Amino acid sequence: MENELSKTFCVHPWTNLMVNPPGTYSFCCIATTGALSQITDDNNKLVHASKNTPDEAWNAKSMRTVRKAMLDGEKLDACGVCWKQEEMGKESYRERHNKEWIQRLGQQEIERRVAYSLANEYAVDTPPDYLDLRLGNLCNLKCRMCNVFNSSQIEKEHIKLRQNNMYADIWTRQWDKTDINGAPYDMNWVNYEKFWDNLNKFVPDLQKVYFTGGEPTLLDTPYKFMDEMILQGVQDKVDIMFNTNCTNVQPRWLDQISQFRKVQINGSIDGIGAMNDYIRAPSKWKNIKENFIKIAKLPNVRIGMSPVIQIYNILDVDKILDFAEEVSHIIGKVVDVDFLLCVHPTYLDPANLSDRIRDKAFMKLQRVQDSWIYKQSEKNGNSIKNSVDSYLTLLEQERRPDWKKNMTDFWNMTAILDKNRNQSFEKSIPELYDLLKDTK
Numbered sequence: 001m002e003n004e005l006s007k008t009f010c011v012h013p014w015t016n017l018m019v020n021p022p023g024t025y026s027f028c029c030i031a032t033t034g035a036l037s038q039i040t041d042d043n044n045k046l047v048h049a050s051k052n053t054p055d056e057a058w059n060a061k062s063m064r065t066v067r068k069a070m071l072d073g074e075k076l077d078a079c080g081v082c083w084k085q086e087e088m089g090k091e092s093y094r095e096r097h098n099k100e101w102i103q104r105l106g107q108q109e110i111e112r113r114v115a116y117s118l119a120n121e122y123a124v125d126t127p128p129d130y131l132d133l134r135l136g137n138l139c140n141l142k143c144r145m146c147n148v149f150n151s152s153q154i155e156k157e158h159i160k161l162r163q164n165n166m167y168a169d170i171w172t173r174q175w176d177k178t179d180i181n182g183a184p185y186d187m188n189w190v191n192y193e194k195f196w197d198n199l200n201k202f203v204p205d206l207q208k209v210y211f212t213g214g215e216p217t218l219l220d221t222p223y224k225f226m227d228e229m230i231l232q233g234v235q236d237k238v239d240i241m242f243n244t245n246c247t248n249v250q251p252r253w254l255d256q257i258s259q260f261r262k263v264q265i266n267g268s269i270d271g272i273g274a275m276n277d278y279i280r281a282p283s284k285w286k287n288i289k290e291n292f293i294k295i296a297k298l299p300n301v302r303i304g305m306s307p308v309i310q311i312y313n314i315l316d317v318d319k320i321l322d323f324a325e326e327v328s329h330i331i332g333k334v335v336d337v338d339f340l341l342c343v344h345p346t347y348l349d350p351a352n353l354s355d356r357i358r359d360k361a362f363m364k365l366q367r368v369q370d371s372w373i374y375k376q377s378e379k380n381g382n383s384i385k386n387s388v389d390s391y392l393t394l395l396e397q398e399r400r401p402d403w404k405k406n407m408t409d410f411w412n413m414t415a416i417l418d419k420n421r422n423q424s425f426e427k428s429i430p431e432l433y434d435l436l437k438d439t440k
Contacts, residue, residue, distance in 0.1 A: 005114060006073040010082070010094040011101040013067045014113045014124055017058055018132035021149050021214060023049040023189035025057040027066060029132055030093055032344070034077030036066050049189040053198035054128075064122035071114065071122075081343070088397075090390030104207055105129070130208040131199070135221045136190045138214040141245055143270070143280045144417065145310050145342050150214060157420065166416055170347065170409045190221050199225070203232045212243040217253050226256050236261045243268060243306065247283055249291040258300065266304045266338075267292050271312070272319045278428040279312055281421055289323075296331045303327070304336030304383070309391065310348040311410060312425075314357065315432050317391070318364045321384070325373040334376045339387040341394070347409035351400045357435050362395045407439045 010028075018026040025039040025047050039047045040062040047057045057063070069076055075083060082092035102110055116125050139151040148155040161167040189195065209229070211222045222242075229235055240257065241264040257263050269288065270276065276285040296303040307313070307320050317339075324335040342348045350358070368374050368388055377384035400406065414425050426433045 006071055008073050008075050008079075009070050009098070010079065011098050011110060012094075013063055013070065014110070014117070015101050015105070015128060016097075016130040016132060017054055017128040019049055019054070019134060021134045021137045022187060025049070025052075025054070025060075026132075027063060028078075028093070029134075030081040031076075031078035033080060036062050036069075036076055037078040039063055049195050050192060053194060054131075054202065055198050058128060059123045064117075067117050067122040067124075071118070081341075084341075085390065088390045088393045090393075091386050101129070127202045127205045129206065130210070131202065131206065132210045133222070133225070134212050134214070135216065135219050136187065136214050138218050139245070140215060140218060140247060141280050141283055142421070143245075143268075143308075144312060145270075145279070145308050145345065145348050147344070152214065161416065161420060166420065170345070170413050190219075196221075196224070200228050200232075203229055203234055206234060206238050208239045208241070210241040210243070215245050215248065216242055217244055217248040217250065223252065223256060226260075230256075230259055235259050239264065241266070244295075245280065245283065246288045246291040246295070249294055254298070258298065261300065263298070263301045264304065265295050265301050266306045266336075267295070268308075269305045269320060269323070270307050270310070271316055272323050274428050275313055275316050275319075278423060278425075279310075281423065293327060293330060296327055296335065302336070303331070303333075304338060306338050306340050308340045308342050309350060310342035311350055311353060311436075312348070312429060312432070314350050314353065314361045315364060315429075317361070318368050321368050321371065321373060321388070324384070325371060328373060328376070334373065334380055334384075336383050337387055338383040339391050341391075345409075345413075346400075346402075347406040347413060349400065349406065350395075351397065352403040352406045352410070353436075354399070354439075357432075358395045360435070362392060365392060365395075407436075411440050 013027045016027060018029055020026060020038070026037060027039070031037045039057050039060050041047050041052075042061045044061075047060050066076065066078075079094065082094040085092035086095070113124055113126065117123060134150075137148070137150050137152045137155065139153055142151060142153045142157055146154055148158050158167075206229070209225070213219055216222045226240070229238055238260065239262045240260050242257070243266045246267045246269070257265075267288075268280070269292065270279045273285050276283060276288060292303075295301060305320065305324060307317070309317060313320075321337060324337050328335045342350070346352075350361075365388060374385060374388060417423070418425055
């Protein structure tokens with residue numbers, strides 16, 4: 001089917017609508033750069049949940065532009081992550097989701113939607129099948145690779161550091177908390193009834209809903225929307241997904257997700273032991289481990305991890321996979337692991353590192369290819385083999401040309417955050433510190 005349409009076709013603009021923590025809309029969670037990464041109207045103004053309903057976003061001007069470009073065979077800048085994944089030899093989100101939605105909807109239905117778009121100025125006549133709901137930035141953690149859009153704690157830290165003149169303008173360069181028109185985001189959009197009334201109309205046609213935040217288990221809105229789905233009687237046909245930091249596993253949440261036929265839970269686990277405590281402050285590994293295993297044991301849950309691979313954990317990725325194997329033996333099924341590459345902030349991109357450090361990371365990760373979990377992944381076709389193999393390829397690629405500037409930013413931000421959080425890079429990750437100190 002892909003070849004019949006174009007080599008750049010992605011099903012997402014025909015099936016998926018995403019709302020970001022600041023209230024903007026997108027067609028895909030990894031379409032984060034480029035002019036078409038966020039949905040705009042006929043006047044090139046951001047479509048925003050504070051004033052525009054999901055219905056209005058679905059066939060807005062930029063969504064129709066994206067559909068046209070994909071059918072014309074264009075490689076959109078917004079889709080750069082997928083192009084990079086495919087260059088690495090990793091199955092991209094585009095390829096994975098094309099397969100998934102052809103299976104869910106049938107090739108004939110996909111082709112019908114495309115034909116309708118071609119005849120109707122690239123609009124779609126069906127509501128979204130998949131909602132990606134990132135319902136604000138409320139969070140209890142300050143993960144080092146995160147930002148003000150996704151963590152209220154980082155937002156507070158950001159303000160405090162600037163007030164105390166401790167702040168290098170690195171975050172401001174990386175994450176400017178204004179929209180493309182220079183106006184502040186309305187972070188109160190999640191309380192607007194107009195948004196929810198319109199969203200509820202999509203429920204009968206839904207097949208999949210993804211909740212994240214912030215930390216979605218701390219928000220009232222995921223519970224509210226799950227209640228609505230249960231009220232409308234679709235819990236046996238809608239798959240729900242949560243991305244959680246595993247700090248807040250409460251009876252209310254466990255009870256609600258138990259009512260759905262199929263649940264995917266991805267734990268945000270970027271390191272084991274002291275590595276977790278350093279990257280994902282103020283969480284504690286003992287609590288994270290206990291909660292992750294508790295979730296994994298639920299009978300209707302498919303459990304996974306989505307580690308963000310960054311400079312800090314570059315030498316410890318193999319330990320994450322060791323933990324996945326440990327849990328797999330406990331629950332009697334393989335834990336999925338899908339590596340996410342840190343590209344923002346750029347100073348945490350592993351491609352900034354020297355060949356010597358990346359060679360060391362390569363050797364550590366290579367041993368995983370002989371592990372039980374890797375071999376199980378080969379048999380079962382889950383994400384581990386694909387993640388490991390593609391990341392090994394990435395480690396062999398050229399160093400970033402701007403690595404010197406980025407490493408300066410890395411050391412500056414590391415020092416600022418260490419001082420503010422009473423942490424120590426040298427003490428927490430001594431092996432990496434020793435290998436990196438000549439770049440200071």
